[in-house]
C-alpha cells in the first residue's frame with residue numbers, strides 16, 4: 001500500500017508551498033516532485049529535512065518539467081496568478097489559461113494516466129481546457145481529471161458548524177455546481193447531520209459560502225487569494241484520491257468533474273464522486289434529487305453562467 005509519486009506544478013507559490021508541506025506529511029506518498037518556473041531549491045531543501053517518508057525533489061524551469069512528471073501518479077496544478085481585490089476568478093482567464101495549457105500538454109506527454117488535479121482559476125474553465133487538450137493528445141480519461149472544489153465543502157462545513165453550534169468534525173455539506181460565485185451551490189438540505197435551517201439562514205449561509213473566496217481576497221491587504229485554507233482543502237482531496245488509488249473502497253469527495261450524470265446539459269459539474277483505483281468510479285447524481293425550492297432555483301440560475309465558462313474553456317483549447 002502507498003508508495004505514490006505526487007508532482008506539484010507551481011510548488012513555490014502561496015498555495016504550492018503549504019500544499020507541498022501537507023503532502024510531505026502523507027504516509028501514502030513516497031516521492032514528492034516540486035516544479036515551478038521560479039527556483040524551488042529552497043523549498044525542496046527545507047521540506048527535505050522533515051522526517052516523513054516522501055523523498056522531495058525539486059525541478060526548476062521548463063526544461064525540467066518532463067523529469068518532474070515522469071512516473072507521477074497524481075499531478076496537482078496550483079500554478080497561475082491569484083486574484084486581487086475587485087477581480088473575479090474569470091478575470092484570471094487570460095493568463096491562467098495559457099499556463100494550464102502549457103502544463104497539461106506536458107502532463108499528456110510525460111505522465112499520461114496520472115490523476116490531474118487542477119486548482120488554477122477559473123476552475124470552471126481551466127478544467128474544460130485540460131479535457132480538450134488531453135483529447136487532442138489522445139490520452140483523455142474523464143475519470144482522471146478533477147477541478148479541486150474541496151475548499152467550498154470545507155468552508156460550508158465550517159460555516160454551518162459555527163452557525164448551528166454543531167461539532168465541526170461531524171458536519172458534511174455537499175457542494176455542487178462550479179467554483180465561482182453563484183455557480184457554487186451548497187446543498188444545505190443534504191447536510192449531515194440532518195439540520196434544519198430557516199429561510200434566512202439558508203440565504204445567508206449560501207451567500208457566505210459563495211463569496212468566501214472574496215472575503216479572503218479583501219482581507220489580504222497585500223493582494224492574493226486563499227492560500228492556506230486552499231492548501232488544506234487540496235491536501236484533503238489529494239489524500240482522498242490516494243486512498244482511492246490504494247483500493248480503500250469507501251472514498252467520497254465533491255469535485256468538479258467531466259460528467260453529465262448530474263446535469264445532462266452541463267458537461268462539467270461538481271458532484272460528490274466515489275474515488276477508486278482509476279479515479280472516479282461513480283458520480284453521485286442522487287444528491288440533486290429532492291432539492292428544496294431554493295436549491296432548485298439556484299441550480300437553474302447557475303446553469304447559463306457555468307455553461308458559458310465551460311464553452312469559453314473549450315473554445316480556447318480548440
Ligand code: APR
Nearest residue numbers: 010012013014015036037078079080081082099119120121
Ligand atoms: N509553470 C509553473 N509554475 C508557474 C507558471 C508556469 N508556467 N506560471 C506561474 N507559476 C508559479 C509562480 O511562479 C508561483 O510560484 O505559480 C505560482 C503561483 O503562486 P502565487 O502567485 O502565490 O498564487 P497562489 O495564491 O498560489 O494561487 C495560484 O491558484 O487558487 C488559484 O486563483 C488562484 O489561479 C490561482 C492559483
